[in-house]
Amino acid sequence: MANTAGPSPSSAPSTPSTHTPGDVISMPALPHNDNTSKPLMMFWPDGPTTLSSPSNQLWDDKDIVQADMERFVEDGSLDDNVESFLSNDDTNLRDTVGRCMDVSKGFTFTEVNSIRASANKVVCCHFSSDGKFLATGGHDKKAVLCYTDAIKLKTTLEEHSSMITDVRFSPSMPRLATSSFDKTVRVWDADNPGFSLRTFMGHSASVMSLDFHPNKDDLLCSCDGDWEIRY
Known part of the structure; x- marks a missing residue:
């Protein structure tokens, strides 16, 4: 079972925490059991990446390489900020406006488009x-x-x-x-x-x-x- 239970019906809705293969996903203020919040980042295995955050941001990942991610994991840089990673075998807009981002270098993003879905x-x-x-x-x-x-x-x-x-x-x-x-x-x-x-x-x-x-x-x-x- 790949799903995780969401918030109670009386709480504010949150973006689901499991997804299928794709790109980089960043979602701030994800609630945890200890009442703290962490952003959720999920990386797709291959090809152009695409994702959404609580501001409906879509990201195109071109320069983030596996070596960089392994370094961040090894030195603990992501311990307080990342909820989970998806492997190649694992197979994710909260606001009214979505923004498409294009990675220019490292973790820097540039807006390329927006969507008003609702x-x-x-x-x-x-x-x-x-x-x-x-x-x-x-x-x-x-x-x-x-x-x-x-x-x-x-x-x-x-x-x-x-x-x-x-x-x-x-x-x-x-x-x-x-x-x-x-x-x-x-x-x-x-x-x-x-x-x-x-x-x-x-x-x-x-x-x-x-x-x-x-x-x-x-x-x-x-x-x-x-x-x-x-x-």
Whole structure:
């Protein structure tokens, strides 16, 4: 089970802490058990990287090399700031504006674009495994699907009755899953997302996070605010 339970339904929403292969992700103010906060950074294995932070920042990683990361891990530089790293075998917009960043050197980022995905707060995002689509979700109860090449809207998914807490693409199929405070998980056809293909209603509390199995197309895991994980 790759998911971790999110906050309680009464707490402020946070961006999910597990994701599929991609790029560099930085999210400040991630709550911990000791009541402290740490940013979350996640690094994708190969190719252009892309990610999102609580300000919906998308990052393109060109110059961060494995040797640099190994050095930071070895000397403890990241101990107080990094929540987790993803290996090559492991397979992640909170605000209303997303910013695309291009790495010029080291950890320096330059803004290259922005996305206004919603008029309300955006709390989650995810890139499709082929890099063609970006999905976001948030307080307006809608999931927004965008083309990444032109950063333009493809469609809006509007079947949830409460805020969306997570969006996740299947790693091997054109499928998008969304979870919500309405206690449901919905699965959509990313190529033709006019309406949801399936709705899962087994949770007794708000669904906080979800993820697809990296190798089994038909296996989906979700967790809720009542300590339950279903798959």
